[in-house]
Structures are given as C-alpha cells and as structure tokens.
Amino acid sequence: MNALHQYLFDTYRADRLGEPLPPAPGTHDLAVLRSVRDRRRFERVLAGRPARGALLTALRRRLRPRSC
Numbered sequence: 001m002n003a004l005h006q007y008l009f010d011t012y013r014a015d016r017l018g019e020p021l022p023p024a025p026g027t028h029d030l031a032v033l034r035s036v037r038d039r040r041r042f043e044r045v046l047a048g049r050p051a052r053g054a055l056l057t058a059l060r061r062r063l064r065p066r067s068c
Contacts, residue, residue, distance in 0.1 A: 010022045
C-alpha cells in the first residue's frame with residue numbers, strides 16, 4: 001500500500017465518521033523542509049558558526065585541489 005491508498009482509506013473513514021478530511025499527501029512537504037532548514041541555521045548560530053554558506057564552504061573544501 002502506498003501513500004495514495006492510505007490517503008483514500010483515511011478520507012473514506014473520515015467521511016463516514018463525519019470527521020475532517022486529512023490533508024493530501026505532499027501538502028506540507030515544503031513547510032517541513034523550510035522548518036528543517038531554519039532549525040539547522042539556528043543551531044549553527046548557537047554554535048558560533050555562520051548561518052549561511054555552509055554547503056558552499058564544504059563543497060569548496062572537498063573540491064579544492066590538494067597541493068603536493
């Protein structure tokens with residue numbers, strides 16, 4: 001059973017019981033991703049690191065040619 005099947009079952013059950021319908025799958029995905037991003041930025045600030053640019057800094061460090 002995938003998420004769509006579960007959603008259809010939940011919708012049917014909610015309709016029969018007179019409860020509010022559940023949100024469709026994927027409705028809140030962007031909000032969850034934004035909250036994860038904001039939490040990680042907040043934790044970086046608390047640790048004394050820059051809140052932005054961590055990904056680019058890590059990529060530059062990994063891709064920088066090593067000098068012999």
